[in-house]
Amino acid sequence: MAELPTFNIENLRFLIVDGDENMRNVVVNILQTFGVRERFEASNVEEAFKILKDYKPDIIVCEWELDNISGVDFTKKIRKGEDYSDPMVAIIFLTAHTYKWQIENARDAGITEYLSKPISADTLYSRICSVIENPRPFIEGDTFIGPDRRRQHDPFKVGNARRESDKSGGEDGDGEISDDEINAMLGM
């Protein structure tokens, strides 16, 4: 693993959402060792929304497999701003699911980072660093709400296939358009 930056993250506020109490404790203990002061835990989505509303965490570490609704649906609800949650909150998805379609589903739901279980201190910290160092523009399109999915270094590693859903805010081709025209439209 490449050398990670040395950040002091004690002021970041975390919410860990995982129905597995044992693994939730492990993540909480790791964050504690990282110096994080405010660590909130939720075993289900209802508890999570209450914490989101009351404490406004900066980063959510969320498991895919939750009771009642999945972490993917939970992410979609957050991105839509349901229950007064901050739609732009960073979501690190923590899961043992490894099928390509599952990773794509999570990405299209609007997660920020994907972290495959089993977890290690290094891998969790590397995703936290990525959220801090590489914030991506937040898109609210007709069919997608979440951080820009098309960054150069794709954290999801699922290839660069174009999706139909991208058309809400995506590229339809280049054409012969000058940068001046584009900048003028954007008031640059």
Add this chain to the structure above:
Amino acid sequence: MNAVFVIKVARKDNTEKYKTFEDSSKAGPFWARLFKRAMEVTGQNGGEIKTEMFDADETDAEAAEKAVIAGKAEKVKSSKVSSPPNLKNKVRLFGNVVDAKVLKKAQKVIDDRKDDFILWANEDLDRLFKCLEILKKAGADKKSVLDRAFKSAYQITCRGGAFGYDLITRIGDHLCKVILALDDVSSSDIKAMQVHVNAMRVVIVQKLEGDGGALGKEVIKGLDDVLMKIEKR
């Protein structure tokens, strides 16, 4: 009347700009470039840019723009690009930083719970064993039993590798995939699940850490074949 496409850009400072296209094939590429640039601009300078494309049933550009302003044009698509929350403001580069020493200490938090993992795995394996016993009986609510079995298999998968038991994570992952691929449960499916549970039990009893070496490879190869057969059905 002809359709005229209008692209509208609105910024947070309330400035609005319009561009009209009598040739619809040119509106798409312009939209794409605009969107890409909007992402660059918000990424660099912050702010918020809202772009919308309208289809106006008008004969000329001026009338189409007026139709959009009057709310009489049909919206084709829209997107809003905003600068993301900047967590760097809450992060410092001094004081209680996460360095190699802290990472090592944090990893020890996980490693110190290795014995707990064995307990948890045995509990999950007992639950899986009970699920299989229920599935063997006629009249069982198979879906709910499979859901319970999946939960236990998934927990083992999530936990194993974290505590050095990579092989059990791979077997657990296999079992999850087998369960997800099942529509109904035949006696051969139960046998397939049983093979996985037995294999995981061996890993725990023998405390086979890591990938299990040559034996581990052989086990995974055999389970690959089982999964392939089920997924092909």
